[in-house]
Amino acid sequence: MKIVCAYSGGLDTSVMVHWLKERYDAEIITYTGDLGQGDDLEAIRKKALRTGASRAVVDDLRERFIEEFIWPAVKGNARYEGTYPLHTALGRPLLAQRLCEVADEFGADAIAHGCTGKGNDQVRFEVAAQCLAPHLQILAPLREWDLTTRELEIEYALARNIEVPVTLEKPYSIDENIWGCAIECGEMEDLWNEPPEDAWRMTKDPRTVKLESREIVLGFEEGVPVSLDGRLLPSVLLLEELNELVGSYGIGRMDMVENRVVGLKSREVYEGPAAVVLLAAHEELERVVLDRATSTYKRKIANDFANLIYDGLWFGPLRHALQAFIDETQRHVTGEVRVRLSAGRAMITGRRSPFSLYDDGLATYSKGDTFDRAAAEGFLKLYGLPYATWGQVQRRIGEREV
Ligand code: ARG
Secondary structure (H helix, E strand, O other), rough: EEEEEEEOOHHHHHHHHHHHHHHHOOOEEEEEEOOOOOOHHHHHHHHHHHHHOOEEEEOOOOOHHHHHHHHHHHHHOOOOOOOOOHHHHHHHHHHHHHHHHHHHHOOOOEEEEOOOOOOHHHHHHHHHHHHHOOEEEOOHHOOOOOOOOHHHHHHHHHHHHHOOOOOOOOOOOOEOOOOOOEEOOHHHHHHOOOOOOHOOOOOOOHHHHOOOEEEEEEEEEOOOEEEOOOEOHHHHHHHHHHHHHHHHHOOOOOEEEOOOOOOOEEEEEEEOHHHHHHHHHHHHHHHHOOHHHHHHHHHHHHHHHHHHHHHOOOOHHHHHHHHHHHHHHOOOOOOEEEEEEEEEEEEEEEOOHHHHHHOHHOOOOOOOOOOOHHHHHHHHHHHHHHHHHHHHHHHHOOOOOO
C-alpha cells in the first residue's frame, strides 16, 4: 500500500507517518504545502524523511492559494457568520487537492490527514477529496488511534525515536497562513477571558500603537486586489506588505464564538490584517459600481457562499454556480479605495471608479442639480398605491383610527 500523507512537521503528523507505516505496512509519501504559514520547509522536508517517509514533497502554494481561493472569496465578500474571513477553510481544499494530485502522480492508494474528529478540517479535507478523487481511500489516524493525549503521543514518539519538538510551545492551537491566523485553547476556552497578549501573531497590541495615522490606497481590477498606493504588486507581495503594515496598527483582530459543522460551538480568536481591510474596501467599491438590485441580491447570497466554504463544499456544484454569478457581478468592480489606518482602526475615507454609478448631478444639493423633483410626485402616487388601498380598508373595518 502507498499513502500520501499531509505533513506539517509537528508532533501529530510525525507520529502519524510512523503509525501509518506500521499499521498498513505501507510506503509513505509526505506532502507539505506552503500557504504562507512561515515554517522552514526545507527543515520539514528533511524531518519527514528522517521520520520514515520514502519521499517528501514540498511546494510553494502561496500564489495558487491567493489566486484560486482567496480572490474568489474576496469577490464574494466571504466572512463566516459575519466575521471570520475563512483563511483555514480556504486553505484545506487546496491542500486536499494537492494531496490527490500527488497521490495520482505516484500511483498511491490512499491519502491521510492529521485532523481531529471534533473539528471542521476533517470535513473540508474529506469532502474536497471525495469531489476530486473519489477512487482514493481517505485515512484519518487521529480519529482512530488511542493516542488520545499529547503525553501519549510523546511517549509513542520517544519509544520509536521520532523527534519531539523541543521548544516549549505556547498552550494554543494555531493555524496560520497568508490570509490570516486562528488561535484557540488555553485560557481562551473560557468565553469571558480576554485573549492573552502573547496569543497574537500578526497584529500589534492596538492599545500601545504609537504610529502616526496614515492613509493607504487599495486598487482593484474586476474585484481582485491589484495595487497598494498606486503600485501594482504580485498577489503574494501585496498580501505580505499589507499584513505587515495593517498589522503594525493593531488592526485585524477578531474574537468570536462560532458554530462548527460538527455541531458544537467554539471560541476562535482570529487575525487577518490584510483580509479585514481588503474585504471592507472591496465591499465599498461594490457600493459604488453595482446597481441596487444586484447589490442587494449579492449581499444575500454572501452568507450562503461563506457557509458553503466553511462547510467544506468548495469543489461542489453550488460553489461553482454561485461563483459564476459572483464573477459576473465583478466585471466593473475596478477602482480605488482610500483607507485611513490609526491605532486599532481602519476607516474608509474615499472611493473612485471609472464605472461609478454615483452621479454628481443627481446627488448634489447645490447648483447643478439634475434630479427631476416633479417626477417624484407621480412616483409616490404609484409606489404608495398599495398602502393607500390598505389604509382605506383598515379605516373601513375599524382597525385603525386616525
Ligand atoms: N475555526 C476555524 C475553522 O474552522 C479555524 C480552525 C483551526 N483553528 C485553530 N486554532 N487551529 O475554519
